[in-house]
Amino acid sequence: xxxxxxxxxRPKDLAMKxxxxxxxxxxxxxxxxxxxVYGTQTLADVQAxxxxxxxxxxxxxxxxxxxxxxxxxDAIQEAGRAQAAGALAGVVLNAGAYTHTSLAxxxxxxxxxxxxxxxxxxxxxxxxxxxxxxxxxxxxKGVMAGFGIKGYPLAIAALAGMAxxx
Numbered sequence: 001x002x003x004x005x006x007x008x009x010r011p012k013d014l015a016m017k018x019x020x021x022x023x024x025x026x027x028x029x030x031x032x033x034x035x036x037v038y039g040t041q042t043l044a045d046v047q048a049x050x051x052x053x054x055x056x057x058x059x060x061x062x063x064x065x066x067x068x069x070x071x072x073x074d075a076i077q078e079a080g081r082a083q084a085a086g087a088l089a090g091v092v093l094n095a096g097a098y099t100h101t102s103l104a105x106x107x108x109x110x111x112x113x114x115x116x117x118x119x120x121x122x123x124x125x126x127x128x129x130x131x132x133x134x135x136x137x138x139x140x141k142g143v144m145a146g147f148g149i150k151g152y153p154l155a156i157a158a159l160a161g162m163a164x165x166x
């Protein structure tokens with residue numbers, strides 16, 4: 001993966017692109033909801049990790065959370081336009097339960113043509129059977145699961161690596 005050295009010039013195609021970190025339903029309850037599964041860190045802690053990772057990779061951060069499917073779809077469509085314009089490196093999406101239910105998110109990601117990493121804080125494959133299927137995975141460039149909130153900076157690093165490979 002690409003890790004920028006401060007003494008090396010930044011590739012022009014990555015100059016201050018944005019990473020959209022998009023969090024779905026109930027992620028606003030991180031730290032409170034099922035701490036044995038999701039940990040005690042909050043969404044603000046996740047945002048701080050993402051800010052540090054974006055700074056490392058010289059990205060700007062757009063960090064959002066919504067409990068509403070349509071808001072997430074609008075953000076994905078907006079991200080597709082931003083990536084087509086050269087302003088966005090990609091999306092890190094933790095769609096929460098919508099991962100397992102939303103054909104609309106699948107269609108939005110596919111239609112927008114955006115580079116997207118699917119992220120889960122817990123290892124969904126070690127949990128209930130209904131969590132084993134994802135409608136997002138078939139249209140994602142990669143999937144991260146089970147690394148806790150440390151998966152977010154890993155996903156941002158993956159987007160940086162994908163951008164330099166392009």
